[in-house]
Amino acid sequence: MLRTVIGDLRSHIDETVMIKGWLHVLRDQKKIQFLVLRDRTGMVQITHWKPNDEDLAALVSTLTTESALTITGKVADNPSVKLGGLEIQLESLQVDNLAENPLPFEPFGDKDNLPALDYRLDWRSIDLRRTENLLLFRVQTTMEMALREFWIQNGFMEIHSPKLMGSPSESGAELFELAYFETKAYLAQSPQFYKQMAMAGGFENVFEIGPVFRADPSFTSRHMTEFTSIDMEMSWVDSEEDVMSNQERMLQYAYQRVKDVHGSEIEAVFGFTLAVPAVPFPRLTMVQAHEILNQVGYQLSPEKKNDLDPGAERAVGEYIKQTTGSDFVYITEWPFAIRPFYHMKKGENLTRSFDLIAGGLEITTGAQREHRYDVLVAQAKEKGLSPDLIQYYLDFFRYGCPPHGGYGMGLSRLLMVMLKQPNIRETVYLFRGPNRLQP
RNA sequence: GGGGGCGUGGUGUAGUGGCUAACAUGCGGCCCUGUCAAGGCCGAGAUCGCGGGUUCGAACCCCGUCGCUCCCGCCA
Numbered sequence: 001m002l003r004t005v006i007g008d009l010r011s012h013i014d015e016t017v018m019i020k021g022w023l024h025v026l027r028d029q030k031k032i033q034f035l036v037l038r039d040r041t042g043m044v045q046i047t048h049w050k051p052n053d054e055d056l057a058a059l060v061s062t063l064t065t066e067s068a069l070t071i072t073g074k075v076a077d078n079p080s081v082k083l084g085g086l087e088i089q090l091e092s093l094q095v096d097n098l099a100e101n102p103l104p105f106e107p108f109g110d111k112d113n114l115p116a117l118d119y120r121l122d123w124r125s126i127d128l129r130r131t132e133n134l135l136l137f138r139v140q141t142t143m144e145m146a147l148r149e150f151w152i153q154n155g156f157m158e159i160h161s162p163k164l165m166g167s168p169s170e171s172g173a174e175l176f177e178l179a180y181f182e183t184k185a186y187l188a189q190s191p192q193f194y195k196q197m198a199m200a201g202g203f204e205n206v207f208e209i210g211p212v213f214r215a216d217p218s219f220t221s222r223h224m225t226e227f228t229s230i231d232m233e234m235s236w237v238d239s240e241e242d243v244m245s246n247q248e249r250m251l252q253y254a255y256q257r258v259k260d261v262h263g264s265e266i267e268a269v270f271g272f273t274l275a276v277p278a279v280p281f282p283r284l285t286m287v288q289a290h291e292i293l294n295q296v297g298y299q300l301s302p303e304k305k306n307d308l309d310p311g312a313e314r315a316v317g318e319y320i321k322q323t324t325g326s327d328f329v330y331i332t333e334w335p336f337a338i339r340p341f342y343h344m345k346k347g348e349n350l351t352r353s354f355d356l357i358a359g360g361l362e363i364t365t366g367a368q369r370e371h372r373y374d375v376l377v378a379q380a381k382e383k384g385l386s387p388d389l390i391q392y393y394l395d396f397f398r399y400g401c402p403p404h405g406g407y408g409m410g411l412s413r414l415l416m417v418m419l420k421q422p423n424i425r426e427t428v429y430l431f432r433g434p435n436r437l438q439p
Numbered sequence: 440g441g442g443g444g445c446g447u448g449g450u451g452u453a454g455u456g457g458c459u460a461a462c463a464u465g466c467g468g469c470c471c472u473g474u475c476a477a478g479g480c481c482g483a484g485a486u487c488g489c490g491g492g493u494u495c496g497a498a499c500c501c502c503g504u505c506g507c508u509c510c511c512g513c514c515a
Contacts, residue, residue: 029473029474029477031472034473036475036476049473102450109465113464115450190515310510361515364515411515
């Protein structure tokens with residue numbers, strides 16, 4: 001017999017079916033037993049009148065919640081059953097894996113008793129069973145598919161760049177170093193150089209969704225040492241505006257898709273209505289952002305004179321939300337002094353770069369890149385980088401590299417904002433941080 | 440790397456100088472009922488992170504230490 005998923009049972013009334021799932025609840029009464037079985041598509045009540053089969057009744061009595069079971073029985077329409085108005089009359093039962101008892105914690109218990117995040121991460125295999133998590137990762141799947149659709153419809157190609165690198169590329173962010181045969185290698189902290197190589201390679205438009213690694217000992221609710229980066233790069237741009245315009249339309253497309261597919265579930269599980277953002281997103285230059293900070297009385301620390309700190313990003317985000325209703329805002333015209341060497345300059349001191357702030361959180365940095373070899377070499381030197389270490393990269397720009405731009409966006413940060421989660425550890429499948437390498 | 444907070448049964452909390460350390464949930468047993476996030480009764484389970492100090496007396500105050508956590512730095 002083929003397995004039927006619980007969500008499809010309604011179309012199998014009066015048939016005998018086989019279902020598989022986890023024992024959600026067992027109500028073991030004197031004459032009758034009720035089992036609630038859960039799979040990824042829903043839950044159903046299974047009923048067993050004990051005198052019909054005392055041996056089977058005895059087996060049912062030994063079951064523990066969250067055990068993995070295979071059950072056969074006849075589907076019966078029964079409007080008095082609160083769970084879907086149907087039930088399965090138990091015929092046979094196979095215990096695929098009896099759950100040890102007690103469980104480390106109750107994944108479906110009272111919200112008030114939900115264990116601390118760190119403890120749940122220790123028992124992630126059980127934590128993932130929670131309704132919130134099942135939905136969260138289904139949303140992630142839908143969202144990623146929408147992103148790929150959008151890109152492919154717009155002439156982008158998907159690339160998979162290496163995560164092992166021979167030399168530290170960009171300065172700044174810390175690199176993980178590892179033994180590599182007779183020499184050393186580094187884990188890629190960004191696909192930046194490789195996606196730009198695709199511009200030189202004539203692919204014109206590329207994207208990559210893949211892991212990046214940062215050896216920063218950051219202990220915050222929004223940092224990880226390994227995370228999935230959503231990267232894109234597009235050729236023949238006139239300015240960074242082309243990149244932003246593409247990104248905001250893509251995000252709108254993805255939000256719309258998630259809302260279409262999961263909107264009602266998000267309301268039921270997370271308790272809010274997903275809002276599809278309007279485009280274009282508001283844009284502020286750094287100067288304008290500082291004017292707003294002055295206006296709302298936000299005190300920027302002195303060493304952040306031409307920059308924004310996280311508090312400032314939240315303040316600007318809040319201001320934009322209140323004045324325009326937008327959850328998203330682009331900050332443009334960042335000083336070259338605090339940007340990487342490959343961002344194209346705009347005038348002497350600014351760059352054609354931008355950050356995207358969503359829900360007060362920085363989720364993207366992007367820019368038009370400097371594609372002119374001589375200018376790029378000069379900017380690298382200005383940043384104190386030794387050109388010979390990155391000559392392989394600089395060579396991309398010697399034989400006809402088109403003007404281009406792109407961005408990197410944190411997948412889990414985007415999900416954090418979309419589903420209003422307070423901690424990135426809630427929105428990543430398995431968290432990696434300075435103190436967590438397991439499970 | 441700097442700063443703040445927290446650490447009490449399996450889990451989540453209450454208790455801030457005098458308690459046999461309380462409650463919820465989970466767990467075990469019993470009772471009852473076509474139940475439905477079932478209900479009722481009983482029971483087991485914590486030397487209050489660890490070490491030292493103050494005090495007649497410490498879960499509670501002080502010092503140290505470990506763990507977790509958040510903020511800043513850095514970033515996505």
